Amino acid sequence: MPKKPCVDPNRRKAALTLAALAGAALPWPRAGAAPPVTGAAQPRTDRRMAQLIGSNGWPFEESDIGIWRSMGLTWGRDSVGPGISGPNHTVMEIDRTGPGFNADLPPILLRNNRNGIKSLLLLGYTPEFNALLPGDYMSAPKDVRYWERYVEAVVKRYSTPPFNLKYFQIWNEAAGPLSGGDPQATFWHGPNFHRDPRRAAPYQQAMQDYVERIHLPAARIIRKYGAYIVYGGWPDQGGLDNYCTWLEYTSPVQRTRMIDWVDYLDIHYLGTGDMETLYQRYVAKGKARGIWQTEIGDRYMSDPHYLPTFYFDLAVWALGRAWDDPDKYVAMIYHWDGTEPFRLTVRGQPRRLTVSGNSLTVLCRTAPGRLAPFPHKVDPDRATSVQALFSDSSIVLQVLSEPGSRSVDVTGLPAPASGRFRIEYVDAVRGDKRPKASVTSGWQGSKLSIRFESPRATNGLKDETPRDLGYLVVTPLA
Template sequence: MFVARRIDRVSSVAGRRRALRTLAALAGVVIPLTTSKTALSLTSESRSPSVRGRRMTELIGSNGWAGAASDVQMWRAMGISWGRGSVGPGQPDGPQDVIRIDKTSSAFDSELPPALIANDRNGIGSLLQLGYTPAWNASVSGDPNSAPVDVEVWERYVDAVVRTYSAPPYNLRYFQIWNEAAGRLSGGLAQATFWHGPDADGNEKSSKPYERAMQDYVERIHIPAARIIRRYHAYIVYGGWPDQGGLDNFRRWLEYRSPVLKERMLDWVDYIDTHYLPVADLDSLYQQYVRNGPARGIWQTEIGDGYMKDPHYLPRYFFDFAVWALERNWDDPNKYLSMVYHWDGYEPFRLTHRGPPTRTYNVSGRSLVVLNRTANGSLASFSKPLQFEPGASGTALLSGRDVVMQVSADPGWKSVTVGGLKPPSSSNALVEFIDALNGTASARDDVALAWNDQSLKIRFKVPDRVNGADNKPPKHLAYVVVRGVA
């Protein structure tokens, strides 16, 4: 079960992780919201399986739940189609407690059932995270992030959650086991933040290694919970491998065969799940575990956080994720998913600022609105070669009948040549150069296209005042959209 606590973590790899704050209590909290005067128009996307082709929104989720109706509108505008949250509190005070699974948030002070029903009504998927150990049943005295002494207590909690929420009116099919369980991390820590053994001393840097970390997790947490989830015909989402853990170490855990249970953990995982990795790092996991099975897909149930201080991070991540997924048999709407940590807060890099007086978009939130509005059609791979002149780079996909290129460039006039693309027969194509952070289209004279045999050359003027962070040097992120040529 979950125990109220701060979710703080310290990175030993420069630039890889930021300190995480407490998961906000969102479900059931009604906050009067309005969008700011500069907020972009709302775009609602269908989650119906009858929709032809994949959609950008199918890739985008968030930690927490949407609360008020205006929260839901903002989620739709940003393309957020999944939420993730806790379920409990279980039996916090002792084995005599009735098992409580009707609360959510880090402090279990928000009602879970109405949040799940509202999600379903609004076309938002719900992922419930199962954890942790009640202090009275912890193998490390009083530590909720350690293995249970009595595994049956853990099993009763898991069974109560899955039995209840896989049935009507909730009908959930996705359950996540624990969070970031690992042993010695490749980043240097001897024990993971959320999985402690007997030599944990309360200090991540001075704790001794947890020698049985993998065996205890597989035998006392993962496989017992996974068996229950499968019994109710639901799907198992791995507990989010931390980016500091290292992928080679992750493979060891996935392929570990318990000498007691005589089974591999991998055979009890439906969705491989990692945290805070770049898109390129997912490919080895896809090739090894998803392309030919046994896993059904790859999720990242936490991305973003301090990385969103770079305003280009989220739009680049999700555009790259879409291009990557389209080239890797994206044959199911739930096969690939990444969830932002966190959509709501007071820090300027969160998706929204909760107010007062009213909730407004931050830069990262507006960038998702722009992405969702710009690439809001049925998606497909774009196979034609792109040749950028020096000082510019980018990738492309098809959205409906439009070619959408995401471009990172230095200030000044730049160009891209698209090979093998024939001009439309009925009318001249239209081209737009759109700021990826605020959605503003450039003046018509600042972008032009010209056809030459079977290639297209596009010239565009990048503004002197670029929208990137203070990198060396900063770049401008934009979309070059050629309408109606696909």
């Protein structure tokens, strides 16, 4: 197997979608309990914001665990290898991980287990001696048996004690031509490939070869060991319609559809609107267990609003989509570690949180409790957008607003029985609480009216329309 990174450092922009929630009036929930929900009986769940949040890479050492916890990172993802180095070799090396396979994998996985961090192993790629394109580790294998031996060795070892991993991802971003103009996918090469895209031509059998040579052979092995199959990260530039076409592709050789051998759908750098399409088509109909994004962010984390907006939106969306399994919806940031200011942390002694990293700590600290849908009608003014959910007994409203005097009204919400409540206005990027004088509120019957002063010095990108991101947190008092 090659000593190469598993992901491309130059990522694409994700489209974010924001949705407003509206619903029937319900009484204020008891402290520490989720509010009742309308409609059919719902199973009791304990869903938390951190269950959604992960990162590419692993904590490198014990001292990194604390910073992962502060950001709510409960998932890691990386490669396993390097595999077998030649056709006459008998030793299958599967104890290394990371860029260049430069770290010992077993102690990392055991440390993750001890600290409540779940691990996703990425299965890939092709040993250069077995590559259909000579020397190209991103090409299809000439002999599928070497691929199967690698997958078998990995899943057999790491799905059993003491590791007990449940999830394995097959390859990364295999696709055909990309919408950006590249005739072949970044991580899946075949005939007519050239490093210079201008001299390359499409790989006509790209997805057929992926299904026959990579996905189905690996999926059968994963299922044999009682583990779950995570699709190999469909790239944002591959087109969602094309993704669905290939998920529903029936192999004429193995006479089965690919979707029948996928447990968790996976897309990269897309928004909840795209997840909704997949949810309605597959998850709601029982054809897949859940939807993940194993890569989001990258350079777009230079926008300090990107991560808190994405994850709050994802939580609101998931709460309305039968989030009955803590692993059903996950999004993993690319990347938590680096030297660039848009990563979650910057290397050094001590390691330093970036603005994006700090925004995650603020999110998890502001909505730390048991999450539940907020079914009441929320009306912001025209210069404000808002999302809302319950965290234990507190209402958390994420507000994105232009500078000036702003307002949010919530209707159909009775005041707390005691008549007493606390309201706080929290900066979503820095985490500081705004002065009490900057927010006022009160109830009239079942209508809560909130007035707040959105600051002139906003916490968003300086070269865009000034907007400030904050949390209005309303907590009942005894």
